[in-house]
Amino acid sequence: MTLLTHSFIIMTLPNWITFSRLLGLPFILYGLHHPTDRIRWICLAIFLAAAFTDWLDGYLARKLNQITDLGKFLDPLVDKLLVLAPLLALIELGQVPAWGVFLILARELAIAGWRVNPNLTTGISGANIWGKLKTVSQITAIALLIAPLPDVWHLPALIGFWLSVSLTLISGGVYLWPQVAANIWSSGEKSTSTS
Numbered sequence: 001m002t003l004l005t006h007s008f009i010i011m012t013l014p015n016w017i018t019f020s021r022l023l024g025l026p027f028i029l030y031g032l033h034h035p036t037d038r039i040r041w042i043c044l045a046i047f048l049a050a051a052f053t054d055w056l057d058g059y060l061a062r063k064l065n066q067i068t069d070l071g072k073f074l075d076p077l078v079d080k081l082l083v084l085a086p087l088l089a090l091i092e093l094g095q096v097p098a099w100g101v102f103l104i105l106a107r108e109l110a111i112a113g114w115r116v117n118p119n120l121t122t123g124i125s126g127a128n129i130w131g132k133l134k135t136v137s138q139i140t141a142i143a144l145l146i147a148p149l150p151d152v153w154h155l156p157a158l159i160g161f162w163l164s165v166s167l168t169l170i171s172g173g174v175y176l177w178p179q180v181a182a183n184i185w186s187s188g189e190k191s192t193s194t195s
Contacts, residue, residue: 021054029089110176
């Protein structure tokens, strides 16, 4: 089987849908560079459509029995880009502080780094309730921040942003703690068995 054929096989419908989320990001970033109210509504529609495909690709992968290694890799990567790209534009617009976005980025990089290191992973589990709450809070906060809402919505949007930062950190801790504990436990067992 050639590499081209193999690559074609793993590009299932759910993987194409995942990949399609990336196509909206340049439009969101361009639109938020010099936003008008109309452009912000368009950016919001693109963002929400892309966020919807996050649910759709997972649903179809399970329903069509098309879960692939590429999908397992691509989906969380594209999710991170979908969240971080508009947040970076919102920093530029002065709507969110850079250090809040840095906390989200740091968590995402820590989890991604942990996942790719085979010496650290001990039975990675799928998304738990904290991960789902993190995702919903991030999408909601970003949607509120992109939308050209009246000033009365400024505080709720910022509260949503900080809630999403908090849930991002909590979900990271919930994910990492069992992994860290398992690694500490297994290294302790190895050192006592060699002594």
